[in-house]
Amino acid sequence: MDFKVGVVGAGAMGTALAQMIAENVDEVLLYARRKSVADAINNTRYNDEYYPNIKVRPNIRAVNDFKEFNNVEMIFLCIPSSTVRSITAELNDIISKDCILINTAKGLEVSSYKPMSTIIGEETGRPAVAFSGPNIASEMMKGLFTASTIASKNEKYLNDVKNVLESDKFKVNANNDVIGTEYCGIIKNILAISQGIFEGMNINDNARFAIFSKSYIETKDIIEKLGGMRDTVDDYCGFGDIITASTLTVSRNHTLGTLYGQGIIIDENKSGVLFEGKNTVSIFKNIIEDLNVKSTIVDFVYEVIIENKNPKTSFVKLWDNL
Numbered sequence: 001m002d003f004k005v006g007v008v009g010a011g012a013m014g015t016a017l018a019q020m021i022a023e024n025v026d027e028v029l030l031y032a033r034r035k036s037v038a039d040a041i042n043n044t045r046y047n048d049e050y051y052p053n054i055k056v057r058p059n060i061r062a063v064n065d066f067k068e069f070n071n072v073e074m075i076f077l078c079i080p081s082s083t084v085r086s087i088t089a090e091l092n093d094i095i096s097k098d099c100i101l102i103n104t105a106k107g108l109e110v111s112s113y114k115p116m117s118t119i120i121g122e123e124t125g126r127p128a129v130a131f132s133g134p135n136i137a138s139e140m141m142k143g144l145f146t147a148s149t150i151a152s153k154n155e156k157y158l159n160d161v162k163n164v165l166e167s168d169k170f171k172v173n174a175n176n177d178v179i180g181t182e183y184c185g186i187i188k189n190i191l192a193i194s195q196g197i198f199e200g201m202n203i204n205d206n207a208r209f210a211i212f213s214k215s216y217i218e219t220k221d222i223i224e225k226l227g228g229m230r231d232t233v234d235d236y237c238g239f240g241d242i243i244t245a246s247t248l249t250v251s252r253n254h255t256l257g258t259l260y261g262q263g264i265i266i267d268e269n270k271s272g273v274l275f276e277g278k279n280t281v282s283i284f285k286n287i288i289e290d291l292n293v294k295s296t297i298v299d300f301v302y303e304v305i306i307e308n309k310n311p312k313t314s315f316v317k318l319w320d321n322l
């Protein structure tokens, strides 16, 4: 396909998405923050830090200057949510007015509680496409079967993005519910932490998945109150991603929960590992209080990982309220 695509962030997700998209389009420009990383990818054809055993496709060119994005037709943002505002502001001065921005980051801005589509809209004056699903980057990099949801109010954007992504191995569902799609990716972090806590505490499976059922309904209630659609929670971005993050140990948030369930308290400043879900829990608690929605699962996770309450005491309270 005669398309030039940019990807910002040469980490696990950015490299994997670039690899997938490169199968469909002429050229993918992969932005790496460090010049040494961009040079190494171009010279060796490997992104050693993340995928030392998988060669990147020949039509991926790593770059270290956003000016290279001046004539790309779409850009996938594969960076932490905390950097989305500053990066999109920088990109806005360079990219064409028709360039489509697709966000993969699952989080809210800590200072404003805003989702990424709102931030991208504020910085660039264009609607962003939300991309979310059960997408383990390493599996995508290997070209294994994967599916995602994309969401936008703009039908042309949806068609273009779907065409760039879809292949016999990669399925894409498109919808118009940007709010629902984005918030599924945010709430799933909280559910993943809760399931990790139960695992760390050795809570039996019957109880874990009984609570999971209730959490799923609470997710629909919250999404609806936020202005999204309940049905969106049944799509890849909802059910698929929630199950993946809640049951597989590959999820960082699940790991975070497991540690807290075992009574281990994490200082992210010292460990250097980013748990986007922890920020989300703090601000999400305030959001649902403002919306006047009750969520037993958000309350439970907040008590354990933010207030450092004893998980056993909080679990008994949660179970009593089931």
Ligand SMILES: NC(=O)c1ccc[n+]([C@@H]2O[C@H](COP(=O)([O-])OP(=O)(O)OC[C@H]3O[C@@H](n4cnc5c(N)ncnc54)[C@H](O)[C@@H]3O)[C@@H](O)[C@H]2O)c1
Binding pocket: 008, 009, 010, 011, 012, 013, 014, 032, 033, 077, 078, 079, 080, 081, 083, 087, 104, 105, 106, 107, 135, 136, 137, 138
């Ligand atoms: N890994 C996954 O399976 C996965 C799946 C879906 C969505 N995501 C989303 O993708 C985003 C990236 O996740 P990841 O797993 O690739 O993380 P990662 O830590 O592997 O990669 C993040 C990349 O962003 C770069 N980066 C950080 N700050 C930057 C800045 N200011 N400017 C430019 N680049 C910057 C880092 O150098 C790194 O290359 C996250 O927001 C995450 O929610 C990841």
